[in-house]
Amino acid sequence: MIELSHVSKRFGDETAVDDISFRVPKGKFCALVGTSGCGKSTTLRMINRLIEHSEGDIILDGQAIDVYDPVKLRRRIGYVIQHTGLFPHWTVARNIGLVPRLLKWSAADVQSRVAELMHLLSLPVDEFAHKYPHQLSGGQAQRVGVARALAADPDILLMDEPFGALDPITREKLQDELAKLQSRLHKTVLFVTHDMDEALKLADHLVVMREGRIVQQGSPLGLLQNPVDPFVESLLGGLERGLKQASLTRVKDHMTSMGPTLPAQSRIPGTFSLRQALSMMLRDHSDRLTVVDQHDVPVGELSLRRIIKEAQLDNGNPRE
Amino acid sequence: MGTRVSNSLSVAPPHKKAPPWLWPLLWGVLLLVSVVAMPIAESLFRWIEPDARQVIYDRAELYVLLGRHLFVVGIAAVVTIIVGVAAGIAVTRRWGGDFLPLVAQLASLGQTFPPVAVLALAVPVLGFGTLPIIVALMLYGLLPIVRNTLAGLQGVEGEIKMAAHAMGMTPTQILRQVELPLAAPVILAGIRTSVTINIATAALGATVGASNLGDPIISGIVNGNMAYVLQGALTIALLALTVDSLFELLQRQLRSRISDS
Amino acid sequence: MSLMDALPSPRLRWDGRHPNIVLVTLSLTMLAAFWLLDVVSMAPNRIVAGTGYGALDAFGWPGALLVTLLLSFIGILASQPSHRHYRALLAAVVVVMALMPVGLMASSYLLIDPEMSQARLGIGAAYWIVLFVLLLCLVELRLRLNLTRIWLTLLLLGVALVWWLCVAFGLERLALVQEFRARDQQFLSAVVQHIKLVGIAVSVSVVLGLALAMLMRRYARLQKSAFAVLNFLQTIPSLALFGLLLAPLAWLAANVPVLSQLGVSGIGTTPALIALIAYSLLPIVRNTYIALEEVSADTLEAAKGMGMRTGQRFWQVRLPLALPVLLEGVRITTVQAIGLTAVAALIGAGGLGTFIFQGLGQAAMDMVLLGALPILMLALVVDAGLGALAEALRPGGTR
Numbered sequence: 001m002i003e004l005s006h007v008s009k010r011f012g013d014e015t016a017v018d019d020i021s022f023r024v025p026k027g028k029f030c031a032l033v034g035t036s037g038c039g040k041s042t043t044l045r046m047i048n049r050l051i052e053h054s055e056g057d058i059i060l061d062g063q064a065i066d067v068y069d070p071v072k073l074r075r076r077i078g079y080v081i082q083h084t085g086l087f088p089h090w091t092v093a094r095n096i097g098l099v100p101r102l103l104k105w106s107a108a109d110v111q112s113r114v115a116e117l118m119h120l121l122s123l124p125v126d127e128f129a130h131k132y133p134h135q136l137s138g139g140q141a142q143r144v145g146v147a148r149a150l151a152a153d154p155d156i157l158l159m160d161e162p163f164g165a166l167d168p169i170t171r172e173k174l175q176d177e178l179a180k181l182q183s184r185l186h187k188t189v190l191f192v193t194h195d196m197d198e199a200l201k202l203a204d205h206l207v208v209m210r211e212g213r214i215v216q217q218g219s220p221l222g223l224l225q226n227p228v229d230p231f232v233e234s235l236l237g238g239l240e241r242g243l244k245q246a247s248l249t250r251v252k253d254h255m256t257s258m259g260p261t262l263p264a265q266s267r268i269p270g271t272f273s274l275r276q277a278l279s280m281m282l283r284d285h286s287d288r289l290t291v292v293d294q295h296d297v298p299v300g301e302l303s304l305r306r307i308i309k310e311a312q313l314d315n316g317n318p319r320e
Numbered sequence: 321m322g323t324r325v326s327n328s329l330s331v332a333p334p335h336k337k338a339p340p341w342l343w344p345l346l347w348g349v350l351l352l353v354s355v356v357a358m359p360i361a362e363s364l365f366r367w368i369e370p371d372a373r374q375v376i377y378d379r380a381e382l383y384v385l386l387g388r389h390l391f392v393v394g395i396a397a398v399v400t401i402i403v404g405v406a407a408g409i410a411v412t413r414r415w416g417g418d419f420l421p422l423v424a425q426l427a428s429l430g431q432t433f434p435p436v437a438v439l440a441l442a443v444p445v446l447g448f449g450t451l452p453i454i455v456a457l458m459l460y461g462l463l464p465i466v467r468n469t470l471a472g473l474q475g476v477e478g479e480i481k482m483a484a485h486a487m488g489m490t491p492t493q494i495l496r497q498v499e500l501p502l503a504a505p506v507i508l509a510g511i512r513t514s515v516t517i518n519i520a521t522a523a524l525g526a527t528v529g530a531s532n533l534g535d536p537i538i539s540g541i542v543n544g545n546m547a548y549v550l551q552g553a554l555t556i557a558l559l560a561l562t563v564d565s566l567f568e569l570l571q572r573q574l575r576s577r578i579s580d581s
Numbered sequence: 582m583s584l585m586d587a588l589p590s591p592r593l594r595w596d597g598r599h600p601n602i603v604l605v606t607l608s609l610t611m612l613a614a615f616w617l618l619d620v621v622s623m624a625p626n627r628i629v630a631g632t633g634y635g636a637l638d639a640f641g642w643p644g645a646l647l648v649t650l651l652l653s654f655i656g657i658l659a660s661q662p663s664h665r666h667y668r669a670l671l672a673a674v675v676v677v678m679a680l681m682p683v684g685l686m687a688s689s690y691l692l693i694d695p696e697m698s699q700a701r702l703g704i705g706a707a708y709w710i711v712l713f714v715l716l717l718c719l720v721e722l723r724l725r726l727n728l729t730r731i732w733l734t735l736l737l738l739g740v741a742l743v744w745w746l747c748v749a750f751g752l753e754r755l756a757l758v759q760e761f762r763a764r765d766q767q768f769l770s771a772v773v774q775h776i777k778l779v780g781i782a783v784s785v786s787v788v789l790g791l792a793l794a795m796l797m798r799r800y801a802r803l804q805k806s807a808f809a810v811l812n813f814l815q816t817i818p819s820l821a822l823f824g825l826l827l828a829p830l831a832w833l834a835a836n837v838p839v840l841s842q843l844g845v846s847g848i849g850t851t852p853a854l855i856a857l858i859a860y861s862l863l864p865i866v867r868n869t870y871i872a873l874e875e876v877s878a879d880t881l882e883a884a885k886g887m888g889m890r891t892g893q894r895f896w897q898v899r900l901p902l903a904l905p906v907l908l909e910g911v912r913i914t915t916v917q918a919i920g921l922t923a924v925a926a927l928i929g930a931g932g933l934g935t936f937i938f939q940g941l942g943q944a945a946m947d948m949v950l951l952g953a954l955p956i957l958m959l960a961l962v963v964d965a966g967l968g969a970l971a972e973a974l975r976p977g978g979t980r
Binding site: 437 | 724828913916927960
């Protein structure tokens with residue numbers, strides 16, 4: 001667990017981070033979102049003591065971080081950065097095995113762990129183990145970066161805009177993989193990004209920062225439903241907000257039971273999002289969809305009216 | 321810089337490349353031949369200098385002079401490498417950072433001092449002989465090494481150092497496993513410059529009473545004996561080329577170890 | 582917020598008021614040198630090696646105390662740095678520098694018996710070290726106070742003026758001055774000859790170098806071999822290159838009368854100039870070539886896109902952008918040529934090197950200084966001047 005209470009950081013007269021408090025429960029994925037220069041990266045770096053905080057308490061697993069030896073602390077925390085920071089003079093395998101070697105694992109252990117991680121991140125060992133970072137594509141390098149961070153199996157993973165420098169397609173692919181990885185590994189993740197879509201897609205909890213302060217925090221849906229001010233609203237995409245919210249809501253949570261009328265032609269699995277449902281309605285020129293389970297058996301239905309009503313309800317607007 | 325240029329324009333048709341050790345070997349063999357077998361070419365030198373009594377420099381054997389030359393340059397090189405790299409490391413650490421701007425300025429300013437002037441200024445303080453030469457070589461050879469060590473260490477990307485830090489490497493581990501290996505090619509280039517200059521400057525030491533490969537040249541000039549001059553000049557040139565090509569070989573290996581597989 | 586924030590950066594030292602350990606160290610070094618080494622030396626005549634004298638003998642109690650106070654003052658001010666203290670430090674350093682010849686006057690008065698007409702005063706190791714360290718202090722203070730080049734130049738000119746006045750009135754006992762007075766005409770012509778050799782060598786190699794660089798850009802094949810030859814030449818030690826040129830030129834002069842009429846001979850300016858030009862070509866060609874190559878492709882693309890013709894692109898875009906790097910090449914070359922010309926004195930080219938090698942031959946150290954110091958000054962002045970020029974020509978002005 002990561003817990004920050006009333007943490008501030010000053011550089012000379014400048015306050016980079018101003019009295020922030022939030023917590024990331026064990027196994028949860030928290031995203032720190034904000035424009036560049038808002039102090040989110042500084043916040044991240046205070047947690048592994050790359051930067052020492054000026055005031056407040058940062059508590060990891062019940063212990064204030066000041067108690068830990070900084071070097072040992074960092075070996076226990078995975079860290080991934082935008083441009084990977086891979087050592088250009090080391091092979092992929094050696095890069096990934098860095099922290100285990102620092103922790104003095106045996107050579108055999110390191111080797112098997114490296115192989116395991118490369119497998120986990122879909123980097124075929126035969127093909128990549130002996131390559132050097134400059135021979136990798138951006139996406140491959142970032143996979144190596146993630147593998148390196150996970151090498152010593154840390155409970156906590158800090159990620160500083162890890163996908164910020166990648167092209168959109170690669171970025172989306174890695175986001176999906178990260179989500180899958182997280183559902184298996186259940187690390188406590190703190191993820192810094194300026195990309196709200198990325199945050200909404202990956203995080204259980206969002207912390208929005210601006211000029212060193214926390215503007216708002218909460219669940220992705222909570223933020224979408226009630227942005228506290230125009231800044232958060234614009235971060236959430238202004239007019240697009242409705243669609244983003246829809247993409248976070250699953251069809252089966254909003255379907256109604258099968259009505260008496262003929263089932264609609266178009267079928268949608270209950271695990272899809274409302275956004276996908278809307279898209280399907282537009283595509284099929286239909287205002288009704290039949291919801292099916294994994295065996296393609298109809299279990300309910302969803303109408304356009306229903307989606308709009310639910311949205312009004314969620315956002316606290318009065319009913320018509 | 322030169323390598324950068326030649327890399328960017330490799331448009332020439334691919335032909336079979338000479339093995340990299342060919343040049344050092346060639347120059348080295350020529351050097352050995354020239355210090356051992358110079359007397360064999362007596363008739364050639366006789367043709368150049370028909371009136372002189374002596375055409376083969378005989379005050380000392382050339383290989384002895386070569387040994388002394390190498391000794392002086394070698395001692396200076398060992399000391400300057402140790403001191404220069406240590407200084408470069410010290411001022412790029414947090415605790416030595418106060419000295420960084422001054423040392424950086426000094427190292428770049430030092431290139432301005434002509435080696436002859438440094439040598440000449442060492443004599444009034446240290447007297448004649450081998451000692452002032454070694455000291456002058458050390459002073460002068462220090463600066464390129466410090467400068468390149470600084471450039472090499474500062475050239476390591478901040479992201480890489482930060483990543484090393486964040487992975488829990490200690491400062492010593494970062495220095496030894498990350499910073500120094502990455503800076504090594506640049507540092508080696510500095511050592512190469514330093515040694516090349518020092519081979520040339522040491523030859524001038526013959527004017528301040530040190531006996532080395534500069535001797536035949538100086539005494540040839542003084543006595544108007546071109547044969548002596550040629551013998552000294554050839555040997556020094558071959559020495560410089562041998563050492564330089566050895567560095568080239570070393571640099572190439574270092575580079576290939578870092579970037580290619 | 583760059584990633585650099587996380588690194589141990591030397592810039593951190595600006596916050597907080599911890600003592601400037603650089604200046605404190607320098608101040609302690611000067612104090613140690615002043616008290617432990619010879620401040621001056623005195624010799625009864627030109628050839629005899631001088632006897633060294635420490636601080637007390639050289640300056641007497643009051644003088645030594647004054648110097649100690651001044652030098653400690655620098656250390657004390659530096660231990661509590663502030664902008665005001667840095668200004669005071671600058672003043673202190675300049676004052677100490679200006680007072681240095683006055684100190685020499687004091688010791689020539691204290692140590693030299695007026696009866697001994699041949700007696701001369703030598704400058705001791707402590708003096709040189711203090712002078713050198715004071716210059717280091719100036720470099721450090723310049724960085725601290727963000728002093729512009731002009732300010733620094735003015736300050737140094739002021740110091741030089743005081744020195745000149747002292748030399749002109751009342752330092753006739755100084756060995757260096759005596760050495761100069763004994764051969765002032767010779768000295769002047771040596772300086773002129775030195776500058777002439779450097780000037781000719783550099784201007785010829787600039788013209789040749791530019792032409793070569795242009796050719797290399799056109800014929801890619803030339804590029805590799807030309808760099809190989811130039812690198813090869815630069816690797817050969819100067820003394821050896823001079824030596825290797827002597828014999829063939831002597832032969833040519835003896836066998837081709839036209840050449841000897843033109844002044845070509847084995848010894849003298851011809852081999853010197855050939856060697857100097859050969860050495861100067863590499864830095865010039867390298868910098869020109871790189872400068873022209875490295876003008877960003879985007880900029881040139883844009884110029885093309887705007888409809889500039891090839892000639893216009895070269896003269897209006899490529900060359901102005903390349904000029905600072907090109908000038909940097911001229912600076913390196915000139916500084917290098919100043920040093921090499923000194924070596925050329927060995928083969929009879931004249932110039933300031935003559936004093937160095939004559940002095941070494943006669944074991945007359947002051948004569949060596951008379952040659953070496955002006956060479957050093959010349960190199961520093963040219964370096965600073967061309968450096969300033971290159972900076973001024975950089976688009977966007979200085980900084």
